[in-house]
Amino acid sequence: MKAEPRLAIAILNGYPRQSRENFDRTGVGHPHDFIQDFLQRYLPSAAVETWFVADPDQDLPGGAGLADYAGIIWTGSDLTIYHEDDPRVTRQIALARLIFEAGVPSYGSCWGIQMAAVAAGGAVAKHPKGREWCIARDIRLTDAGRRSPLMEGKPERFDGFIMHLDEVTRLPPGATLLATGDHTRVQALEVKHGKGTFWSTQYHPEFNLREMGRLIAARAKPLTQEGFFAKEEDVAGFAAQLEALHNDPQSASLRETLKIGDDILDPAIREVELRNWVDHLVLPGYNER
Numbered sequence: 001m002k003a004e005p006r007l008a009i010a011i012l013n014g015y016p017r018q019s020r021e022n023f024d025r026t027g028v029g030h031p032h033d034f035i036q037d038f039l040q041r042y043l044p045s046a047a048v049e050t051w052f053v054a055d056p057d058q059d060l061p062g063g064a065g066l067a068d069y070a071g072i073i074w075t076g077s078d079l080t081i082y083h084e085d086d087p088r089v090t091r092q093i094a095l096a097r098l099i100f101e102a103g104v105p106s107y108g109s110c111w112g113i114q115m116a117a118v119a120a121g122g123a124v125a126k127h128p129k130g131r132e133w134c135i136a137r138d139i140r141l142t143d144a145g146r147r148s149p150l151m152e153g154k155p156e157r158f159d160g161f162i163m164h165l166d167e168v169t170r171l172p173p174g175a176t177l178l179a180t181g182d183h184t185r186v187q188a189l190e191v192k193h194g195k196g197t198f199w200s201t202q203y204h205p206e207f208n209l210r211e212m213g214r215l216i217a218a219r220a221k222p223l224t225q226e227g228f229f230a231k232e233e234d235v236a237g238f239a240a241q242l243e244a245l246h247n248d249p250q251s252a253s254l255r256e257t258l259k260i261g262d263d264i265l266d267p268a269i270r271e272v273e274l275r276n277w278v279d280h281l282v283l284p285g286y287n288e289r
Helices: 017-026 031-042 087-102 111-119 143-147 209-218 220-225 232-247 252-258 272-287
Strands: 008-013 047-052 071-074 106-109 123-126 132-141 157-164 166-170 175-180 188-193 196-201
Touching (some): 031 047, 071 111, 087 196, 106 272, 111 166, 111 188, 132 143, 143 175, 220 232, 232 252
Parallel strands (some): 008 071, 071 106, 106 196
Antiparallel strands (some): 132 157
8 A cells, every 4th residue: 555645834934043043132033934724724634844945054955855844934034035145045046946946835924925936036125115014014915826726715905014124126037916006016926937837925924913913012113213113111001002912803993003904813714724724735746645
């Protein structure tokens, strides 16, 4: 009898070690943990691994080894993808190209959409409008997005968690824009390259209000310097409101104050992209093995 193939998924954490250690010191959650939480709830049969792909001492599989995985998910990162002299970046781009060639379906948010674009021949640059943070407002599906299985079940207009300074400025060959916004044009993207398909979003379906609040609190200094708050002490109060709404999502006063609806609060809406990636790209390929 043929053995059942292992349903293996790798999470690629793009943050360097120093940043992860700083997360621990400041009480910020690790993005690979958010993805693991989703997979434990939605795909409990998966064998999930985390690779710290910015670390030079992290061994990375080659093309043959990559074929053992049913799917690969990229987290965010605080690196800058157009710094081509940074080996922490270039090793990740090289890996993304190997994954495309191996035909393993990928998903990624934030850094992930930038990785999907650059690895396939597109471009990323510093955002001329500056940081987009906390909530990306009024993200809109394109015509292609309305037809895309990635966005199946998503409202045509919605908000999403976000924190970034760079943006995709040129789509690669084989890319389709699926969602757009006023601050950032490229909010969701499908990239077909080599043998692979990479679904990606600039926003973060894997976050929740508590974790975004913690990230904002830890970035009080830059958020104040960039003019979003009058003083750093104000950041803590805003972050506390986010966590309070996380703990009491039915609070009408907090929902109104923060302008947050079910598209942010309800995982059934917020995590649509992750579930669709599993259902439409990961499981069909796994079942064909």
